[in-house]
Amino acid sequence: MTIRVGILGARGRVGQTIAEAVAAADDLELAATIDKDDNLQTLVDNNVDVVVDFTTPAVVMNNLEFVTTHGIHAVVGTTGFDDDRLEQVRQWCNNSDAHVLIAPNFAISAVLTMEFAKQAARFFPSAEVIEMHHPNKLDAPSGTAIHTARGIAEARAAANMDPQPDATDQSLDGARGATVDGIPVHAVRMTGAVAHETVIFGAQGQSLTIRQDSYDRTSFVPGVLVGVRNISNHPGLTVGLEHYLDI
Amino acid sequence: MTIRVGILGARGRVGQTIAEAVAAADDLELAATIDKDDNLQTLVDNNVDVVVDFTTPAVVMNNLEFVTTHGIHAVVGTTGFDDDRLEQVRQWCNNSDAHVLIAPNFAISAVLTMEFAKQAARFFPSAEVIEMHHPNKLDAPSGTAIHTARGIAEARAAANMDPQPDATDQSLDGARGATVDGIPVHAVRMTGAVAHETVIFGAQGQSLTIRQDSYDRTSFVPGVLVGVRNISNHPGLTVGLEHYLDI
């Protein structure tokens, strides 16, 4: 049985990309495409099972109130969810059969990198993160790299590990990177790059490297489809794609 | 409380390396070192909790019969275990409080690479394995690479995935690698290399790369110590270090 999918923000670049991917998938059906001047009732009229919402903070709450009220699940990549908004969405879910997935990052290779890094952390005395992005990025390191480092640090703390070995006593400023909860994080800015993250772990005689490359701006698509296909098994509100990966 | 460790094959290169690592670890105590002319009773006299056995197929069964009979756990890297031998060891475990871990590969980065590859496989249409070893290696691809490819293939089959996309219709012989259960595996032989394995996964707009490098012949040490530290929690016979990693 196919899943009937509605796209909110369907005329945006992201919405169009997702609509194409849904249309191309055998097990999914593109049942409705909605943009700002369209009536949400169209979702109901077309028996949509799941909406994908990549819209704006200004309209996403209105969208979610509507779909949860009508028992339609929602996979949400829109930004701007603070604790108050999440609590509101959680209540709407409690009062309906609709499930909601909100994720800051749908690049499945990035999500897996973070998860594997957490799993591997306690086996290696050394761990560092190197991220690489295009030179127009304003912040360094990336939010993903910081998040990855925190996950490693938490896993190390849970395993009562010693601080990382590092005999450096003579260093140029910045050479050893930024320190995020004890984990060195290095940010490279490179013309031509898109978004890339490498985590290196070292133990006696060996290293383990987990690397993620996003080559273009469609890298969220596979993760969104994982969300669409599995949302019926995840009641209530879920924050973070990692909870859908069963790893 | 420290764990009292005995080394079997203590005068071999591997045994010496493990003895040094045990002696250097705060939570472990090197309680006995045994080689071929020594009496196994020394293990009992010194209240050994766990032995590490990197000996030979010729003597390992005798060692294991002795230690299981005396309630001493065993972490075993010796080769040559067929089904009959494993069944015998399982019986000895059943008749005692001793636990046994037998693993073909203690390089923890390699074991994690295989495990992460299995976890990631179902999210990526494409997966290939590239292993690299020194040029004196007789077999290609390596047993580890074949094992990794099989793990990926099983995970793909369990998720009912389509065969990998590949439009190649004009190819030099061998260009696309060996095929192991549908997964291309490439073997590189390189002066100066030790043992390295890379698994690449691809999905729309992105790739995930998991890479393991063994830089020298002590890379089994961290995995052996994981075995020693956790064996009391794994009753009976366990085959494969991955079962000790809780991932």
Next chain:
Amino acid sequence: MTIRVGILGARGRVGQTIAEAVAAADDLELAATIDKDDNLQTLVDNNVDVVVDFTTPAVVMNNLEFVTTHGIHAVVGTTGFDDDRLEQVRQWCNNSDAHVLIAPNFAISAVLTMEFAKQAARFFPSAEVIEMHHPNKLDAPSGTAIHTARGIAEARAAANMDPQPDATDQSLDGARGATVDGIPVHAVRMTGAVAHETVIFGAQGQSLTIRQDSYDRTSFVPGVLVGVRNISNHPGLTVGLEHYLDI
């Protein structure tokens, strides 16, 4: 003094990308854009110094006859030049002050990879090439990888090097790759990949890796601009961007 650039094939995707890059460069001026229904005389009327021709085999010879006759240099990425065509272009150059650069590959990172591989080859007993492309590619290995392997083989032959060490005597078919003049070449096909090439060299205790990644279809632009900027220093016909790199 700025260089006045004309684009042939200006309404094609490639032509448009080059036109944008020319317009954005301080030292270049976009002086004329020509497509199939436009008159080549426009190039003369606008005092074009150099044309860039990414058109088709059907029209490129006509274009080149015109521009060489009028003393306008040409940087050519159009395909389909056989020996006869090259000889014809060479004659036109001899009879004029126009210079012509014809290159099969303008991705400067790929051209440099090939050149560095040739330079490094004689210092390393082992060398292998791994290329990675999207799964819609029809041939394996890529032309670039074959070309790279041949360059390495020639450098090894010139230095009277022994064949590569390789003790493999038990191998799955294809595991050791295709052999191009004695150099193993491995082709990976990966959803999400664009065009990537890695050359690995090994010597005692070390390796050297040269890797090229093309992330999108604009990667020819920097090489074309190198051609445009340097063509006045390269009289006659030149085949291959490597001759413009002064390395």
Next chain:
Amino acid sequence: MTIRVGILGARGRVGQTIAEAVAAADDLELAATIDKDDNLQTLVDNNVDVVVDFTTPAVVMNNLEFVTTHGIHAVVGTTGFDDDRLEQVRQWCNNSDAHVLIAPNFAISAVLTMEFAKQAARFFPSAEVIEMHHPNKLDAPSGTAIHTARGIAEARAAANMDPQPDATDQSLDGARGATVDGIPVHAVRMTGAVAHETVIFGAQGQSLTIRQDSYDRTSFVPGVLVGVRNISNHPGLTVGLEHYLDI
């Protein structure tokens, strides 16, 4: 005709490794091995053509005075040469037929990485250096990485390139690495690592990566043999193995 090689510091670990490599090479003959209590006259008595000197700053000048006086070439990896010492060696060379090569780094993969980085620099708007070493290293970044960055910076300056693009305006301290003459340099410290250097270059739609891995402490051997084999063609004093590579 074989080259007759003498080893100074022959009982040290490095000297022994070189002696083994010389003995194993068909075109070289191990003619004399000298350590601190041996008489240098042995070199003359055994008709040594070239000595390899990996000794100490305390004895190397005495060694070089002796060998240059006797017309024996010298390949020198001993440290501690300041301008005064180099000038002294230059004079000795001027007064004899002996040639001397003094190099701070004989890892040929590292020397090539630096040379290729210099060649590539002017074609790429972005360039960064990432080095990785074992955690017992005292300085960060490594001297090799600093030297590499300087070479890139000089090549960029010679080509009148603009500063690297970098829009970062919000950064954790150290995230963007140390800056060496405008080139970001990142230092990773990793248990199990030996000595590794990566240079990444970026241009529109592409990147070029040059990576060097030293896997063990014998990685100087191939470079020393390049020195021994080519020293007869390089009169006088040469500082740096790169001048022997003909690239």
